[in-house]
Amino acid sequence: MSSTTTNIKSGAGDSATGSKLDSTTGGPGTSRRKGGRNAAGRRYRIDPVYYLFLIPTLVIFTLAITLPAVMGFFYSFTDSIGFGEFDFIGFTNYIAAFSDPAILASYGFTLGFSLVTVIVVNVISFLLAVGLTSKIRMKVALRAVFVIPMVVSGIIIAYVFQYLFSNSLPAFGQAIGFEPLATSILANPELAWLSIVFVTAWQAMPMSMLIYIAGLLAVPAEVYEASSIDGASGWKQLWTITLPLVAGYVVINTIITFKNFLNAYDIIVGLTDGGPGTATRSIAMTIFSGFEGGDYAYQMANATIFFIIAVALALLQLRVTRGKAAL
Amino acid sequence: MSDTTTKLPATPRDRSTRKRRGKYGRDRANWPITIVLVLASLTVLVPLYVTVSMALKTTQQAVSGSAFSLPSPLTFSSFAEAWALTDFPRAFVISALVTVVTVAGTILLASLASYAIVRNWDRKLFRWSFFYLLATMFLPFPVVALPQIKLTGIVGLDNPMGVALLHIMFQLSFSILLYTAFLRSIPAELEESAKLDGASTWQTFWKLIFPLLAPMSATVGIFAFLISWNDFMMPSLITSDPAMQTLPVLQSMFQTQFSNNYNVAFASYLMAMAPAIIVYLFTQRWVMSGVTQGAIK
Numbered sequence: 001m002s003s004t005t006t007n008i009k010s011g012a013g014d015s016a017t018g019s020k021l022d023s024t025t026g027g028p029g030t031s032r033r034k035g036g037r038n039a040a041g042r043r044y045r046i047d048p049v050y051y052l053f054l055i056p057t058l059v060i061f062t063l064a065i066t067l068p069a070v071m072g073f074f075y076s077f078t079d080s081i082g083f084g085e086f087d088f089i090g091f092t093n094y095i096a097a098f099s100d101p102a103i104l105a106s107y108g109f110t111l112g113f114s115l116v117t118v119i120v121v122n123v124i125s126f127l128l129a130v131g132l133t134s135k136i137r138m139k140v141a142l143r144a145v146f147v148i149p150m151v152v153s154g155i156i157i158a159y160v161f162q163y164l165f166s167n168s169l170p171a172f173g174q175a176i177g178f179e180p181l182a183t184s185i186l187a188n189p190e191l192a193w194l195s196i197v198f199v200t201a202w203q204a205m206p207m208s209m210l211i212y213i214a215g216l217l218a219v220p221a222e223v224y225e226a227s228s229i230d231g232a233s234g235w236k237q238l239w240t241i242t243l244p245l246v247a248g249y250v251v252i253n254t255i256i257t258f259k260n261f262l263n264a265y266d267i268i269v270g271l272t273d274g275g276p277g278t279a280t281r282s283i284a285m286t287i288f289s290g291f292e293g294g295d296y297a298y299q300m301a302n303a304t305i306f307f308i309i310a311v312a313l314a315l316l317q318l319r320v321t322r323g324k325a326a327l
Numbered sequence: 328m329s330d331t332t333t334k335l336p337a338t339p340r341d342r343s344t345r346k347r348r349g350k351y352g353r354d355r356a357n358w359p360i361t362i363v364l365v366l367a368s369l370t371v372l373v374p375l376y377v378t379v380s381m382a383l384k385t386t387q388q389a390v391s392g393s394a395f396s397l398p399s400p401l402t403f404s405s406f407a408e409a410w411a412l413t414d415f416p417r418a419f420v421i422s423a424l425v426t427v428v429t430v431a432g433t434i435l436l437a438s439l440a441s442y443a444i445v446r447n448w449d450r451k452l453f454r455w456s457f458f459y460l461l462a463t464m465f466l467p468f469p470v471v472a473l474p475q476i477k478l479t480g481i482v483g484l485d486n487p488m489g490v491a492l493l494h495i496m497f498q499l500s501f502s503i504l505l506y507t508a509f510l511r512s513i514p515a516e517l518e519e520s521a522k523l524d525g526a527s528t529w530q531t532f533w534k535l536i537f538p539l540l541a542p543m544s545a546t547v548g549i550f551a552f553l554i555s556w557n558d559f560m561m562p563s564l565i566t567s568d569p570a571m572q573t574l575p576v577l578q579s580m581f582q583t584q585f586s587n588n589y590n591v592a593f594a595s596y597l598m599a600m601a602p603a604i605i606v607y608l609f610t611q612r613w614v615m616s617g618v619t620q621g622a623i624k
Binding site for chain 1: 355356357358360361363364365367368370371372374375377378381393394395436437439440442443444446447450452453456459460462463464465466467468469470471472473474475476477478492493496499527528529532553556557558559560564575576578579581582589592593596599600603604606607608611614615618619
């Protein structure tokens with residue numbers, strides 16, 4: 001940080017003169033003339049203190065985020081094991097990754113679990129939002145309770161559920177004589193993923209719910225009154241009036257939750273740690289395995305593939321939210 | 328979109344319908360929905376209840392009894408044991424340090440950068456910086472994790488400070504989006520009059536703008552707090568010295584070494600979770616508004 005302040009020597013010192021010039025061209029960003037020119041057509045002088053506000057952050061960000069990203073991309077074309085000498089091997093890592101059963105399985109698991117959880121979360125949080133915006137008692141208290149999952153640590157609540165799934169749920173399964181639940185579902189390769197869906201949905205629900213509540217509150221009450229007069233009520237009103245009006249929020253929630261679930265890590269570590277075997281290993285867990293196993297460059301190729309998927313989703317999100325803002 | 332309701336003109340007719348609704352509608356609470364929601368809230372409350380009740384049980388009761396049974400006799404010794412096992416005071420201080428640095432750093436860096444960006448939007452450097460700093464929206468931590476582990480090790484930041492630094496960097500996109508949206512709505516006349524009075528940009532920011540940003544800073548700060556306090560992924564990978572680990576990471580010790588001391592484990596879980604829940608209870612308003620602002624703006 002000290003190096004950046006010396007770069008802009010004039011820093012805070014002569015800010016008075018700078019700001020005087022600046023104020024003549026003033027105005028918030030949007031209303032300023034393009035190209036940073038004043039009325040006379042000359043480029044105005046910017047108050048140097050603005051650089052002091054911005055540049056330290058840019059430098060730290062570049063070192064902490066951009067540099068590692070570029071490094072990772074660079075190493076993905078090598079055979080580095082994380083230290084020592086290495087050679088360039090072109091796209092070998094990428095080609096190998098596409099036919100690696102461990103990597104393909106982690107993508108299959110993560111995408112499949114994400115899709116299911118997105119649907120579960122959106123259906124439940126939408127219904128909760130509808131309930132919490134209707135004429136109910138204890139509205140404030142109930143809403144406060146439903147937001148709690150968002151504020152607890154993912155790994156710790158996963159440990160709590162791990163205990164419930166491996167002790168309480170089998171006891172319940174034995175009591176009612178239901179075979180699949182009689183043993184811990186965490187040890188069952190076929191069912192372990194359901195526990196991850198459950199806890200992930202449990203924790204992701206509040207955020208979607210709050211977004212749906214905002215969407216529902218933006219629907220003018222007159223719309224409901226008009227449809228009530230027309231005889232629509234209850235479920236019919238929900239399907240034909242409410243849902244189409246909050247369609248934009250459904251899209252936003254779908255993308256936000258899907259993006260978050262693709263990074264799944266904490267909850268899986270707490271519940272199954274990727275097991276039994278490798279049945280519930282997420283993409284993040286596979287990438288992190290490159291830290292120990294000498295697969296450094298190989299997992300960097302995996303990370304780059306993952307990055308491309310994340311960018312595609314983020315662009316989709318921007319497109320959708322921009323489009324909605326224009327409505 | 329959220330302000331469509333406020334945009335509707337408040338005609339006299341409008342007011343009359345609102346009154347009508349109050350007369351017939353609001354008094355009649357929808358009890359079936361209330362009951363369904365109360366039952367649904369048990370999915371949130373039961374795991375929390377189990378955590379508290381298990382923590383208050385004796386070891387014998389925790390191992391043999393049902394998770395849902397009430398603790399009898401009540402015992403607080405598991406807290407003392409968990410306190411000693413996790414070296415709670417040290418872990419708490421490390422977690423608190425990471426969180427405080429993250430919150431302060433996020434508010435400081437994001438508000439300063441946002442102010443510079445919005446006021447110099449017609450300069451390429453500032454305009455491009457805006458999009459550049461939003462890049463973490465596109466860049467999940469797992470993508471850059473391996474090089475970051477390596478780099479933090481080289482520069483001696485494989486410790487809680489390195490974790491806090493990365494927490495700040497990953498919070499920037501959300502925080503800058505919130506700050507810039509708010510700053511664009513502040514009229515320039517306000518600042519111009521301050522500058523005519525001889526205030527420098529530096530003074531204008533701290534005396535005029537930063538106080539105006541307070542509600543945004545509350546939201547930004549609370550989200551930074553929640554992300555930082557609850558995180559497991561970054562500290563577990565970045566911090567190399569196990570003695571410097573944060574509270575969530577330390578809880579893994581109950582998975583192996585002390586796997587049958589359920590009461591001690593749950594006491595430890597409770598002590599690690601409680602601060603976030605307490606902060607939430609006092610800041611609900613900002614937590615709830617922050618989610619919607621972050622998603623829609």
